[in-house]
Amino acid sequence: MVESTTRDDRPADLRRVLVVAGWVAAGFVGVGTVLGELPDGTARVVVVTLTVVGLGLWLVSLSPRVTDQRILFACLVAAGLIGAVIDRLNPHGPAYILSFMTVAGIGLRLGRRPAIVAGAVVIAALAWAEGSTSSNPTGAALNVAIGAGFLLVAAAFAGANRDANDRAQEMLRLEAETRRAREESAVLAERGRIARELHDVLAHTLSGLAVQLEGARLLAEHTHADPRLVEQVSNAQGLARSGMAGAKRAVATLRGEALPGPEQIPELVEHARLATGAAVTYRVDGEPGALAPELGLPLYRAAQEALANVAKHASGALTEVIVTWTPAHVTVEVTDHGGTPTGLPSGGFGLTGLAERAALAGGHLEAGPHADGWRVCLTMPRAKPEVPR
Template structure:
């Protein structure tokens, strides 16, 4: 592991002008070409035909070719032109008696890099194609090339060039899909945020109605008690008057702070009339659609805080809507369980679709907001047995 970390630090410190640095693949290719060139130059040294009489120029050329592979992604066409010049120089110095294999391998690698660097229809792509043709023409300047050598060189150069084009197109497609996935993820998160904001706004409107109604009742009752007290109970009358004024101020503050969340055109305070005692009215329209709905109550029903009662009603309402709209259910069982410390709502359907709603489950988002507001928990998923959908909400009581 220490060698790996040391290699990473070495690569991180190896940078070219402009902050660019080569990849591990570039360094490995460069090392392979340079080492293979040394082996070829000195391993085939000799005076016989097919051997190398002047190994030093070829060895130096192999090192230069390796250095060009290091910068091939930064200057692909330029590196190919320099490689052709190196080949010409080595040929002049050695009288053209031997064509090194490292030059051919390096040419194929750089042709592939040039093809993958830019679109052919662009100016940069056209210039790269011209460099590739120049490199191929250099290969055909050797006098011992026959028709087979010409065809073999064309096949290798063509395959390297086409593979570079295919690689570039694959990379472009991958980047396009990645950008599209990022955009879709951002849109999904934005829709989820809007859904949460909308649900919180609706909850705030309902809580505004509930709190305003209760504070208004407290204020009226305090005023009624104050008028019933005798004149001698001046201290008590003053305290009740303070309570009455504080209640009116609280209602006014609620109106100013939360009134903007009410529906446009709303007038006055509207009392929420929905609650678990009206589940019969809620499921009646669902039954009219032909869906069998069974509502059962377990335990002894007890009065609930208005806000919790309304939220529990909305959870059941949203669960029924999702079961009809998304799960395509034919039967829905609604169970309301009362216990000393918790209220449990369970809605199970036999549908085959998604019970969470469209666009990533905005219905579930709203229900979770309502349940979490009272410190509860909501779970949703496939029903036991894998058939249908089950939703359960737990509201703590106490």
Template sequence: MTTGRPQLADWLRWALVAVPMFASMPRADAVSWVLIGLTLALSVPMLWVSGPVPSAVVALAVLVTSGTLWALVSGSWASVAMFSVTFYIVLRQSTVPIVLALAVNVAVVAFWAVRHDAWDGALPTYTVLTMVVLIGVNRRARLARLEQKELALARAQTAAEEHARAAALAERARIARELHDVLAHSLAGLSLNLQGARLMLVRDGASPDAVAQIERAQKLAADGLAEARKAVAALREDAVGVDRAIADLLAAYRLDTGARADLAIGGEPRELAPEVGTTLVRAVQEALANTRKHGAQADVDVTLDYGDGTVRLTVADRQGRRPPAAPAAGYGLRGMSERVALLDGRVESGPGEDGWRVHLTVPA
């Protein structure tokens, strides 16, 4: 079961249950007061409970109490609560809760018709129930289409990014080949020719100034060859920066969970030592794994701050509540602490106001 901060839609759904209960109070007898109290008490968890099974149980319980109240008090506004909860179940729940909700509605309407001898009103009521169900099914299908469209757009964007990245890698490989085959070979040949020219000048007894000029030219050619080789190595290595690696992890998290995952970068980004970059990326990876496990579909905020001589990383998930403190650090957090300790850094991990927070500082 997961809980979160109520949204506007949650408050509206609750109001469609609570307001009819208050409207039914002036005509309530002792039994009706009990049903009103039960319905109001059961409706409160609807604001927070979001797990599939708990939310279905709560909604069905509210449906039973509000429907019974409507059947007992003829003409009460409790039918609004009954039909609104039915709509919510059709919209959000699986097949079994929907079938149970329809069975409860059919039974309640039949009980109402028998109690008040109003079979002529049963057919219009069933018609309203059918309309509520059809509207819920239509809305459910529309939301499913929107989710599929968003998922398709996300996949298309990822594919486009990968295509652009592959094209960039291909172009870098082509430039590296040109540098190696043309510039590097030319500089190597020039260096060999200058070496031969220097030996010939020394053999023929040329002036020291002429020999020095050839040696300087040879050194420039050698330096140029070394720089060309460095450029070729850099182009072919294609090292991924820490911020790009973290952004890729967050993109994968968004695709997996559908939740928000944002990266904020502070300070002046710079190249980090491999061991530092690996530690930061592994920390984000472990934090996201824990969020998937303990705070399903929680939003995540990651902050990477480049300071003077240090890099600070903060990963905070937004579960909408303060999680309980872990009895002991798991293997993932323990391994993260060990990696940070090897770099003489610090790591802090624990519950925050609305989720879990991991903060580490490493020298860089």
């Protein structure tokens, strides 16, 4: 991962190096012109003024904010022509470097056709300036033209390579986004299939079970059965309804709807009261705040699993549900006191799966007996743990 990031940053690093080099070259030309030998009279003022204007145009062309090809074309050609004029007026100064700088900028920043036109104009002007002040005009003009031409071609190749790299990086980015979209689509399709299965099988089964239990309760009351049997059937009916509500929430979660979190725990408490008829208290300590869905869901599941276990294994137990908010963590604690053991077998997987889910999100689950009952306590961080690269 680190290697990929470094490779992706290379084009940006190269651009920064080129910009710094351009500024250094501009500074060299400016200082060399001021400290070097200047012509006398009006020509001195003209040379200094043109140097300032030419360097200003060159620095404008270096700015990454300037991307309009017409503006770049005008700035680079004007700076190159100004460099040629200064070279003609002050042959002993470093102004010719400005023309070579603009030739490199033309190859790097302009498209192929504009670069050919702009490069030809600047190279021709520079060759004229060098030839007109040399004792061997033809040889001087050819030498400058050949050198500047090679520089233009090399810069154009470098620019083409940079653009190809940018296009390759963009294609890789688009490919990664497409692959991620396909994976998300596949996950959503699978979740939709599971949601349909849950709705068609589990929800319908629990709905039918609730109806059957309601009939059994009415029959027990009509036949004057043992009141304890009526109470047990009513409790079972409440659990079936609670299971239907949980199945609906699971279907909603699989279909991409909002995940339940600590804010839905009061609903669980109310369902537990209605289902078992036992006393279930609820308290919040600290200041509640925002919590990522993947951190809030384990807290909700912990309360759900603990309340279900109380109803299953400790009939009539007094249950306390406490949600504690601290600056760094959120804790949900479910403790039951007393109650009558039902003797029902334990599946043994609910708390195990919950502990594994919490550990993946940076949480910690504690579960075990205490003085007169059972205690389940889950602590989750309020912020997602950083994943080391």
